[in-house]
Structure formats: structure tokens, C-alpha cells
Amino acid sequence: MKGVKELAFRLKRGDDLKKGIVSHLSENDTAVILSAVGCLSHLKIRLAKALDYLDTEEDYEIISMIGTVSKGNAHLHIGVSDDKGNCVGGHLMDGCIINTTCEVVLGILEEYDSCREFDEETGYDEISFIRR
Numbered sequence: 001m002k003g004v005k006e007l008a009f010r011l012k013r014g015d016d017l018k019k020g021i022v023s024h025l026s027e028n029d030t031a032v033i034l035s036a037v038g039c040l041s042h043l044k045i046r047l048a049k050a051l052d053y054l055d056t057e058e059d060y061e062i063i064s065m066i067g068t069v070s071k072g073n074a075h076l077h078i079g080v081s082d083d084k085g086n087c088v089g090g091h092l093m094d095g096c097i098i099n100t101t102c103e104v105v106l107g108i109l110e111e112y113d114s115c116r117e118f119d120e121e122t123g124y125d126e127i128s129f130i131r132r
Contacts, residue, residue: 003111006034010103013041017096021104022074029069030114030129031106033076036065038102043080045090054090059083059099065092069106070114070127 011020017040025031040060046053060080067076078096079089111132116125 003109005108005110007031007106007108008104010101011038011098013098013100015098015102016094017078017098017102018074018076018092018094020098020102021076021106022069022072024104024106025069025072025108027072028113029108030071030112031069031108033065033067033069033104034107035105036062036078036102038062039099040080040096040102041099042095042097043088044093044095045078045088046093047090050091053093054088055095062102063087064089067092068114068127071116073116075127 007024009024039062042057043060044055060082062078063081064079065076076092077089078092079087081087113130113132114127117128119126
């Protein structure tokens with residue numbers, strides 16, 4: 001893809017998923033998740049409405065992950081399934097620990113810079129994309 005540089009790496013058992021992804025990028029990179037497949041031994045996600053968390057020490061398969069990484073911050077959502085095929089998802093938090101492996105492919109957006117600015121409507125620091 002024009003304007004996108006791919007970066008692929010593997011996280012190993014015991015690595016923190018979110019921190020591992022952020023650590024592979026420079027402070028100036030703006031990137032999106034293209035693919036992530038692997039498994040977790042510990043899941044920590046924030047659930048919808050941003051009121052409750054799921055923090056559990058169980059085995060999960062990563063079935064989906066999307067989001068952006070910019071300026072050392074990550075806004076990532078993850079879907080996982082347990083050993084019975086039950087699925088759950090939410091906002092990825094620090095503390096999601098890789099079980100055996102996680103293969104990650106990022107797309108670094110070479111034509112965009114980004115910043116986070118407070119949005120009065122949402123009450124959160126939201127990302128703004130700026131074409132270079």
C-alpha cells in the first residue's frame with residue numbers, strides 16, 4: 001500500500017500485549033493493527049461504557065484486534081474466545097499477557113502524523129490525524 005510501511009514481529013510467552021506493540025514503534029510513528037493472532041494466559045479489558053473491567057487468569061485465543069498506536073499511546077480493541085468458544089471483547093488494557101505467541105502486523109502510516117486532544121463532547125483525549 002502506498003504510504004504504509006508494514007512492520008511484523010512476534011511477541012513471546014510472558015510479554016504484555018499492549019506494551020509489546022507500543023515498544024516496536026518510535027515515538028513519532030502512527031500505526032494501525034493489520035493483523036494479530038495468538039493466545040493469552042491473562043486477559044485485562046475495559047468493557048463497554050468504560051465502567052467495568054474483565055481481569056482474569058484464563059487461556060484465550062485472540063480472534064480479532066483493531067486500533068491505532070500513536071505517540072506512544074495505543075487505542076486497541078480485542079476480541080477473544082475461551083476454551084468453550086465463548087467470546088468476549090473490549091478495550092485492551094496493560095496486563096494482557098501472551099501465553100505461547102502472538103504474531104503482530106502493523107501498518108505504519110507514513111503520510112500521517114497524529115496527536116491526542118481533549119474532546120469536550122466525549123470527555124476523552126481523542127486522536128486527530130494530520131496529513132503530512
